Amino acid sequence: MRADLDVTVALAHALLAEQHPDLASLPLTVAANGWDNVMVRAGDDLVLRLPRRAVAAPLLANELAALPVLAPLLAVAVPDVAVPSPVRTGTPSEALGYPWPWSVLPWVDGVRAAATPVGSRLAWAPTLGRFLAALHRPVADGVPVPHNPFRGVALRDRRPPALDLAGRAGEVWRAAVTAPAYEGPPVWIHGDPHPANLVVAPGGGPGGTDLLAAVVDFGDVTAGDPASDLGTLWLTFDAAGRHACRAAMEAAGVTWDDATWTRARGWALVFAAAMLAHPDEHPALVPIGTHGLAALLDGA
Secondary structure, eight states, X not given: OOSBOOOOHHHHHHHHHHHOGGGTTSOEEEEEEOSSEEEEEETTTXXXXXXXXXXXHHHHHHHHHHHHHHHHHHHHHOTTSBOOOXXXXXXXXXXXXXXXXXXXXXXXXXXXXXXXXXXXXXXGHHHHHHHHXXXXXXXXXXXXXXXXXXXXXXXXXXXXXXXXXXXXXXXXXXXXXXXXXXXXXXXXXXSOOSGGGEEEETTOSGGGOOEEEEEOOOTTOEEEOTHHHHTHHHHHOOHHHHHHHHHHHHHTTOOOXXXXXXXXXXXXXXXXXXXXXXXXXXXXXXXXXXXXXXXXXXXX
C-alpha cells in the first residue's frame, strides 16, 4: 500500500461517479490540503474528506465512529458552533487506485482561525471555552472510544519536542513532565483543536467581530487527559484570549487544577515544535507554531 497519494479533483470526481453518482455533477475545488487529508469542496453545501496517506485512514475511521455520539451532545450544549458530521461515506476503490475510506461532510462557510489576527480571536475565545467544557466530559459507560496513543496520554511518555530545551522551553517541558499525572476519569478530547481546525465567520458577531463557526477534524478524537486539548490556548490566543477562554470553561462548571494547566503548556510545546518541523510541506502551520512557542517562552 502506498504511503501517500496525490489526491486531485479528478480523483475526487471519479470516486463520486463510482460510489455516489448523484453527487458527481457537483463542481469540485480543492479547499485545503492538510497534514493527513485533502478537502475537496463539492458544490455549495458539501466537502469531501480524502486521506492522502495511509496513517490518516484509521483517523477517519475514528471520526466516523465518534461523531455520531459527540455531535448531537455538542449541538445541544453549544448550538452556535457546528461540528460537521459525515453525511456519506466512501470505500477504497481498487479500480481507481485509491486504497482508503473517505467521507462527505457538510460545508461550513468561513475561514480557518489560523488566517485571522491573533488579537481578533478574543471575540470568540469564550465560545471555544464553552465548547471545550461541553466536550471534556467523562465517557458514558459502554460507549466505545477510539484508541489514540498520541493524545490524552501521560506527557512523560511522549518524545521530548525537537527544540532547544536549555532555556525557558526546557523549564516548560520539565515542569510539565514532572507535574502530577491526571487521575480523573477519561474525558472526551478532540485531539487537535488548533487554529487550523477552527472555522471562523469573519465579521459575523456584534460590532463586526469574528465568530467561531465550527470545530472540524476529529480524526484524533479519543478520551484521556484534557491537557492535550487545553494546550491549544497557547497556540490560538494571546494572554487576554487565554484568560477569556479559561474563564468561560470555569463559568460552565469545568475547572482544571494547576497541574493540568502545567501539563497543557507542555502539550502546547509539543504541538508548536511539530508545526515548526515541516515548513516546506506545511507552511500554513508555521505561524501557529511560532506564535505558540513565543507565548510559552513569554511565561504567560
